[in-house]
Amino acid sequence: MRQRAAVEEADDGELVARLRAGDESAFAQLVETHQAAMVRVAELFVPSRSVAEEVAQEAWVGVLQGLEGFEGRSSLKTWMYRILTNRAKTRGERERRTLPMSALESPDVEGGGAAVAEDRFHPADDPARGNLWARPPRPPDVETIAGEGHERLLAAIEKLPSAQRAVITLRDVQGFDSESVCDLLEVSAANQRVLLHRGRSAVRSEFERYLEGGDDR
Known part of the structure; x- marks a missing residue:
């Protein structure tokens, strides 16, 4: 992890100097890489x-x-997306549609269901508690699914409640780490974990129904 961060930092430094x-x-390379996302x-x-x-376009400016x-x-990517999300939130408020902060602050209100069981996390006396899953839920395997399956997976993400969709999109589609997601969405680490778990569970259930032929198309 540290080695990868060092490589990204070096790459960022070179790219920023060129920009x-x-x-x-x-x-042009930066836009081509990130525009669609x-x-x-x-x-x-x-x-x-x-x-x-x-x-x-406003974010690129x-x-x-x-x-x-x-x-x-x-990272340069996190910095760029912070500019983007700040502008998107402002525009969303102006257009009367933005991700409700109450949904991020109180994830057990959104999407129904019981809160995530405490045994999914590290024990209370574990110094890692609050940062990592003890038994991580498996993320939807986006990279190994192609064609129609990939499109179906993205469609399942679109069906999620707004806060879950935001967390899943940033974590599992765009590849941000949990700290960056908390920063971009202004949500606590605990609530981000709950939203991520619920979103992943819902997407996996939806996609498994599709794979088993239970689709209602």
Whole structure:
């Protein structure tokens, strides 16, 4: 993990230097890599894809304008998506659709069902408690599913309640770590865990029904 973080930091440093120097090819590469994903994340907060595309464009302008102030305290990707989510939340409020903060703050109200059992986490006296699952739920295996199955998986994510969908999209589709997700969504680590567990369970159940031929298409 540390080695990967060091590599990402080195890659970020080189890319930021190129961007600050006005390297258009570096910016084009960045847009090509992240544009589609940024639109998908923006859609979590705004009422339509067209508005999400506008928000993504505004975020790219913000990235260019803010490069000189980027200090590297987070990864370049996390910093970019923070710009995006801030703009998306503002636009969502203006368009009267944004991810309700109450859903993030009180996950047991959203989606029904009992709270996650305490034995899913480390014991109370374990120093790792509050950070890691004792028995992690298996994430939907996005990378190994292709074609129609992958589309079905994404469709299952779309059916989730808004807060669960946001956490699953950022964690399991975009690959952010838990700390970054908490930062981007302004949610506590405990609530992020609950939302992640419930979202993964719902997606897995939906996808397993599809694989077993129980689809109602």
